[in-house]
Amino acid sequence: MNDKLIILLVSLLYFSPAIYQLFLLLKERKDENRELLKKLLQFSKYSFLILIFTSIVFGILSHTNFLNYEKPLTFDKYDQITFQNFRGLEFFKKSLYGNERFAYVVTSIDSDIDDNSVTVQSLFHPSRSFVYKKNTNSKELLNHEKYHIKITELFARKAKEKISDLNTFDKDKIEEIIREVKTKERTFQKEYDYNTFHSYVLSEQKRYEKEVDSLLTLLNKYKKPKITINDKN
Secondary structure: OOHHHHHHHHHHHHHHHHHHHHHHHHHHOOOOHHHHHHHHHHHHHHHHHHHHHHHHHHHHHHHOOHHHOOOOEEHHHHHHOOHHHOOOOOOOOOOEOOEOOOEEOOEEEEEEEOOOEEEEEEEEOHHHOEEOOOOOOOHHHHHHHHHHHHHHHHHHHHHHHHHHOOOOOOHHHHHHHHHHHHHHHHHHHHHHHHHHOOOOOHHHHHHHHHHHHHHHHHOHHHOOOEEEOOOOO
16 A cells, blocks of 8 residues: 555544534534634644654654664775674565565665865664664575665766866865766666666676676775865976
């Protein structure tokens, strides 16, 4: 069932007693009902505030599971990552085309621009990443999700390569490079999922693995997060 429809039905069920009582009071329209109507409206107001607060809490936990939080991991922790690190919550559990062998990983490119240096690194967010079943033993699925992490690292290195080619320290240019690389990284991630059909097309999965590993090796000199820019003029 659609998530929005479920939320709507739960909300209607939650407010149904108040709505019913309000209907009865409005129907009778007697003077003695005014006080009851006032109390009912006050109850509805507080109920609505509770519902809003609950929705905010659910929204926050859906984005980042602070109840089982693990800080973002840098790429040097790559080999240690398993599905046990996928700590995100999905209150309305989905499946992928009816298959419960499903997960998603959240990564990002983090950057910090200093006076004459730039730090760019890829991050894996455990408490925002989700796996349908924590006890899944699918090595293929885990491998597919972990290559999303490698792809993010690849584009972080591409950003550092472009930044290191700058003749002078130009903050605006650096920020532009990082923005462009992030856009290209997101596009590549979508193509990777589409072409591999989320790991189900083995030939495409292996092709991407070979390509990503090869490019990472070529950019191995940009493995360290920090790039120092010395003016060359």
